[in-house]
Amino acid sequence: MHIPFDNSYAALPDAFYTRVSPTPVKAPKLLAFNGDLAKILGLSAPEMAEVAETFAGNKIPQGADPLAQLYAGHQFGNYNPQLGDGRAILLGEVIDTNGLRRDIQLKGSGRTPYSRGGDGRAWLGPVLREYVVSEAMHALGIPTTRALAAVATGEDILREQGLLPGAVLTRVAASHLRVGTFQVFAHRGQTDDLQTLTDFAISRHYPDASGPMDLLRAVCARQADLVAAWMSVGFIHGVMNTDNCSISGETIDYGPCAFMDDFRMGRVFSSIDQQGRYAFGNQPNMAIWNMAQFATALMTLRDDKEAALEEATAIIHAMPDQIEAAWLKRFAAKIGISNPDSADTDLIQSLLDLMQKDGADFTNTFRALPTAAARDQFSDRAAFDAWTQEHSARTAAEPDAVATMNAANPAVIPRNHRIEQMIVAATAGDMAPFQRLMSAFATPFSLSDADLARPPSQSEIVPATFCGT
Known part of the structure; x- marks a missing residue:
């Protein structure tokens, strides 16, 4: 298999990474391969056996330059001075058929110097969760890393639940630069390396930026759009640590993530988020x-500390308005308004209040708004009828309101109970549920399988999600 590598991160100073090869596995077996993405990346038509060997880490393709990246990060508000790729190895980069530079990374490919006592492996469940959810997010039009391949290793790994089947995910990203990548050099006082990283990030992602504060401004804008996009589909990342915050503006690291069923602003799924730090709202x-935190790292590059603090503060203080504007645009479209103004916020919020009061299903309520079925989501139907009158009056001047709603509201999302059922089946050797989900989520705005739009029954509810490490 030919992968047209064109590596740039590997050309950075040694302080940025450690060169390390994947640890070979016992019996690689290809579980899933994203042929459409492979074509975009310019991969030659490969034999599936070779795909399994390559993306399990057993065979290093020509032109690859495997390495584990260094970074730090705030985890639930507490700074950890050194993290890094403890179970991921960057094979290299390609320039895809759209002219975009992409990382190709193996996740679960063995120990690295940053493993901190871990085994460097991943078990099958989180690998398939990330594969399904990241590809669903892509189909929803939300910036995200993508899944290229999933390979079973033929080896069991030990987790709290006992011995579980191992797997390796091949992840594709605009880059794996994180806020934590900047933090590690700022914290260590390695100003030259931080400047090199900043220049690299600007060149790769924001070529119009003229310096660190311009970079901060651009990344803030991307993050504002991203979090509004998450909320518009009821997505809860679950672990928004700075080491999981990509400066490219992509969703990265699908650990204890989840999509809401019944709407709750304070909804938390992550088993480790006991205080609700990363709750939906x-x-x-x-x-x-x-x-x-990103601003704090970048400010160390400026000699004029007082002026840098003033400029960075202004950029950060602008973010609430940026997020509100992005949120309004997204949620206005969900109720059929293509050109919202600030007064529409109250109309949207009043619907959300009714949904929260009744625990209405987030996805199904919005999807049903053009029909009478939306009323069935509410016990206080008089209150919903009153809202509908206001809504109808507002959208009377929107000739394409129904089309706007249908384009903004998915019919299906990766519901937690379906993901868990898929993982249980795959662990037992049955990949049919995985294939069913992948087929449905490829076109999330059309309903090809009505059962996948059904909320969980009481016995199917998944109360918590877990990190795969």
């Missing part, structure tokens, strides 16, 4: 907090 605040 707190995600805008956390995006701003993460960008403040």
Whole structure:
């Protein structure tokens, strides 16, 4: 298999990474391969056996320059001075058929110097979760890393649940530069390396930026759009640590993530988020907090500290309005308004209040708004009828309101109970549920399988999600 590598990160100074090869696995077996993405990346038509060997880490393709990246990060608000790729190895980069530079990374490919006592492996469940959810997010039009391949290793790995089947995910990203990548050099006082990283990030992602504050401004804008996009589909990232915050503006690291069923602003799924730091409704605040940490790192590059602080503060303080504007645009479209104004916020919020009061299903309520079925989501139907009258009056001047709603509201999303059922089946050797989900989520705005739009029954509810490490 030919992969047209064109590596740039590997040309950075040694302080940025450690060169390390994947640890070979016992019996690689290809579980899933994203042929459409492979074509975009310019990969030659490969034999499936070779795909399994390559993306398990057993065979290093020509032109690859495997390495584990260094970064730090705030984890639930606490700074960890050294993290890094503890179970991921960057094979290299390609320039795809659209002219975009992309990382190709193996996740679960063995120990690295940053493993901190871990085994460097991944088990099958989180690998398939990330594969399904990241590809669903892509189909929803939300910036995200993507899945190229999933390979079973033929080896069991030990987790709290006991021995579980191992797997490796091949992930594709605009880059794997994180806020934590900048933090590690700023914290260590390695100003030259931080400047090199900043120049690299600007060249790769924001070529119009003229310096660190311009970079901060651009990343803040991307993060504002991203968090509004998440909220518009009821997505909860679950672990918005600074090491999981990509400066490219892509969704990265699908650990304890989830999509809401019944609407709750304070909804938390992550088993480790006991205080609700990363609850659904707190995600805008956390995006701003993460960008403040990014600003703190970048300010160390400026000699004029007082002026740098003033400029960075203004950029961060602008974020709430940016997020609100992006949120309004997204949610206005969900109720059929293509050109919203600030007065529409109250109309949207009043619907959300009714949904929260009744625990209405987030996805199904919005999807049903053009029909009478939306009323069935509410016990206080008189209140919903009153809202509908206001809504009808507002959208009377929107000739394409129904089309706008249908384009903004998916019919199906990766519901937690379906993901868990898929993982249980795959662990037992049955990949049919995985294939069913992948088929449905490829076209999330059309309903090809009505059962996948059904909320969980009481016995199917998944109360918490877990990190795969």
